[in-house]
Amino acid sequence: MSTDRSQVDRSQDGAPAPERSIPLIDLVAQHREIAPAVLEAVQKIFAEQKFILGDEVAEFEHDVGSYCDARESISCASGTDALLLALMGLDIGRGDEVITSPFTFFATGSSIARVGGRPVFVDIDPVSFNIDPRAVEEKIGPRTRAIMPVHLFGQCAEMEPLCRIATRAGLSIVEDACQAIGAEYQGRRAGVLGTVGCFSFFPTKNLGGAGDGGLMTTDDLTLAKRLRRLRVHGDVGQYEHHEIGINSRLDALQAAVLRIKLKSLDQWTMARQRNARRYAVLFQEYNLLDAVELPVVLPGRRHVYNQYCVRVLDGRRDEVLKSLREQKVGCAIYYPKPLHLQTCFADLGYKAGMLPHSEKASAEVLALPIYAELSADDQEHVVRALARALGRTPKRSLQAVLAGPNRRPGVSAPLPRYSASEE
Ligand SMILES: Cc1ncc(COP(=O)(O)O)c(C=O)c1O
Numbered sequence: 001m002s003t004d005r006s007q008v009d010r011s012q013d014g015a016p017a018p019e020r021s022i023p024l025i026d027l028v029a030q031h032r033e034i035a036p037a038v039l040e041a042v043q044k045i046f047a048e049q050k051f052i053l054g055d056e057v058a059e060f061e062h063d064v065g066s067y068c069d070a071r072e073s074i075s076c077a078s079g080t081d082a083l084l085l086a087l088m089g090l091d092i093g094r095g096d097e098v099i100t101s102p103f104t105f106f107a108t109g110s111s112i113a114r115v116g117g118r119p120v121f122v123d124i125d126p127v128s129f130n131i132d133p134r135a136v137e138e139k140i141g142p143r144t145r146a147i148m149p150v151h152l153f154g155q156c157a158e159m160e161p162l163c164r165i166a167t168r169a170g171l172s173i174v175e176d177a178c179q180a181i182g183a184e185y186q187g188r189r190a191g192v193l194g195t196v197g198c199f200s201f202f203p204t205k206n207l208g209g210a211g212d213g214g215l216m217t218t219d220d221l222t223l224a225k226r227l228r229r230l231r232v233h234g235d236v237g238q239y240e241h242h243e244i245g246i247n248s249r250l251d252a253l254q255a256a257v258l259r260i261k262l263k264s265l266d267q268w269t270m271a272r273q274r275n276a277r278r279y280a281v282l283f284q285e286y287n288l289l290d291a292v293e294l295p296v297v298l299p300g301r302r303h304v305y306n307q308y309c310v311r312v313l314d315g316r317r318d319e320v321l322k323s324l325r326e327q328k329v330g331c332a333i334y335y336p337k338p339l340h341l342q343t344c345f346a347d348l349g350y351k352a353g354m355l356p357h358s359e360k361a362s363a364e365v366l367a368l369p370i371y372a373e374l375s376a377d378d379q380e381h382v383v384r385a386l387a388r389a390l391g392r393t394p395k396r397s398l399q400a401v402l403a404g405p406n407r408r409p410g411v412s413a414p415l416p417r418y419s420a421s422e423e
Contacts, residue, residue, distance in 0.1 A: 022369055022378050024330030025204050029373040030268075034260055038210075041256035052249050060255035061215070063262055064199075064207075067182070068191040070217035072224030075250035076231045079178040079200025082214035083111035083148075085248060086174045086196040089216075089227045092117050092145050098174070099139050100148040101131040102338035102350075103358040108150055108176050109339040118348070120144070121340040123355040127296050129153060129309070129365075132357075133161035140165070146172040151180035151190050153334070154206065154272075154304035155297065159185045159193045166194070174198065178214075181207050182269050184302035191217035196227075201258055206272070206306050207265050209254040271372035272305040278376060279308065279368070282383040285400035291316070291390050293364075307334055308370035316390065317364050323389035324366075329382050332367045 031038070045056065057075055065073030076082050092098060094116035100108055102121035112119040122135035129152045136147055147166055149157035157175075166173050173194025177183070180190040181199055191197025199205075201213030218224050229236060234245035276295070283289055293311040297303045312320045317333075324331045338358040340350035352359065368382055384394035 019328070020381060021328035022330055022374075022382060024332055024367065024369050025371045026369075026373055027203060027208070030371070034264065037260045038257055041260060042253060045252050045256055048252075051252050054252050056252040056259070057250050057255040060250070060259045060262075063259055064181075064215060065217065067189075067262060067265070068197070068217050069189045070192050070197070071219045072217065072221060074216045074218075074224055074227045074231065075255070076214045076216065076248040077250065078212040078248070079198060079202060079205075079214040080107040080111060081231075081246065081248040082178075082198035082200070082216045083107060083174065083176060084114055084246070085227055085230050086198050086216055087111060087115045087117065087146070088230050088245070089223050090146060090172045090174070090195065092172075095143060096145040097141065097143045098146045098148050099131075099136050099144060100176075101150050101152070101358070102340040102355055103129060103335065103361050104150040104152060104176065104339065105178070105335065106339065106342070107178075108148060109342075109345065112148065113345075117145070118143070119339070119345070121338075121345075121348075121350065121355060121358075123357045124361065125158070126357045126361065128155060128158070128298055129361055130155070130157035131162075133158050133165060136162065137165050140169050140171070144169065144171060146174055146195075148174045148176055149194070150176040150178075151183055153295065153309055154180050154183055154306040155295075155301055156180065156183050156185035156190055156193065158298075163194070172196075177217075178202075179205065179306035180304060181205065182265060182302070183304045186300045192219060195220065196223060201254065206269060206304055207258060207261055209261075210257045211251070211254060213250050213254040213258065214248075215250075268372040269304045272308075272370050273303070275370050275372075275374055275379060276303070276305050276308055278379050279370075279383070282380060285396045286383050286387050286392075286394065287397050288383070288387060288390070288392070291392075292386065305370050307367045309334060309365045309367045311361070311364040312366050313364065315363070317366055320386065320389040321366060324382075324385055327385040327388065329385045330369055333362075333365060334367050335365075336362055338362050 061073045061075050096117045097120045098112045098117050099120045103124045109119040120139050122139050123132055125132045131149050175194045175197040177190040177197045178200035183190040197217040199215045201209040216227055230245035231248045234241045234243040340355055387394035
């Protein structure tokens with residue numbers, strides 16, 4: 001394989017993009033690295049024929065609990081179920097309000113509605129894409145029971161003010177950490193920043209299984225005990241039920257795969273962070289920062305980049321998306337419609353224009369490939385494709401060219417708009 005395909009590419013400035021395809025995420029490349037260990041673990045499970053919960057799951061809960069610095073970790077069947085179980089464990093139900101972000105995956109809002117509660121959507125901070133604590137404070141009323149911040153794209157929400165607000169008002173905090181395993185806020189891990197943290201092991205997450213999976217973390221031992229019961233129909237043992245739970249258990253096969261992947265998680269996260277730095281340099285070198293806004297890492301955060309979402313300015317996002325897809329560069333919109341404007345939430349009474357930062361984000365964001373195995377060369381290809389999509393000549397700035405033809409992007413260049421706390 002050529003080590004410097006960008007050289008070939010550069011001599012064709014302005015010409016149509018060469019035939020080359022870069023996916024948004026490449027799980028095949030990731031699996032190649034760990035295949036022997038995964039296959040061995042899977043064979044062991046089949047030999048033992050113990051498929052649900054059991055030792056493998058208990059070991060995984062222990063490993064991932066330590067990783068998250070949580071006293072207790074309770075696995076379940078998906079991130080959605082983790083959110084549902086967390087709300088059930090906190091007795092949130094009919095008529096209770098939970099304040100959350102509308103700029104997130106559907107399950108954040110639907111889990112609240114599914115337990116009979118009312119999601120109260122408030123606007124986001126346009127810089128971090130996360131819930132704005134001031135907006136949360138304004139919406140606290142007599143029926144408010146909890147706040148559900150989302151650590152969107154892998155960067156923690158502004159937890160300190162949120163915790164202060166929650167303590168003052170006597171509210172619980174359910175962290176939707178589904179995209180944020182290993183993310184940190186002021187040195188503490190996502191999942192232990194509130195009352196209970198919820199994780200997803202959907203295959204495209206930074207720690208992704210071979211199917212669905214989820215987990216809750218908490219330092220509250222009583223709550224943990226209840227969550228363990230709720231995930232098995234509320235069974236307290238010997239088919240004795242004092243309350244009604246659900247059936248939401250992690251499979252041993254998933255646990256075995258996840259235990260293997262957990263060992264590589266920090267290495268993969270660091271590769272994602274390196275890729276984010278490379279993008280910062282490349283977007284600057286290709287003079288695209290007037291058209292595209294890059295993600296910002298706020299102080300005191302460890303961003304784990306489950307997604308690398310840029311904003312495409314001047315209403316050009318959809319045009320850029322179409323062009324990137326034509327050029328075979330994987331990209332996606334997370335999320336095209338904020339939850340307060342979803343048809344199923346129409347009875348909550350929200351109208352377009354009510355949460356402007358969330359609506360603007362939905363119109364501007366575009367996720368680019370950031371996965372650990374993405375090469376520097378591929379990243380330059382993505383940036384060049386994006387330049388073409390904007391109708392620019394994909395050319396590095398003179399300064400960047402003078403810095404030397406062999407300099408690999410992101411190695412020695414300054415790190416615009418990134419904090420030192422990133423790794
Ligand atoms: C922010 C957020 N919340 C909740 C979920 C739900 O997780 P799952 O797909 O495992 O049910 C996801 C996963 O897509 C997510 O990204």
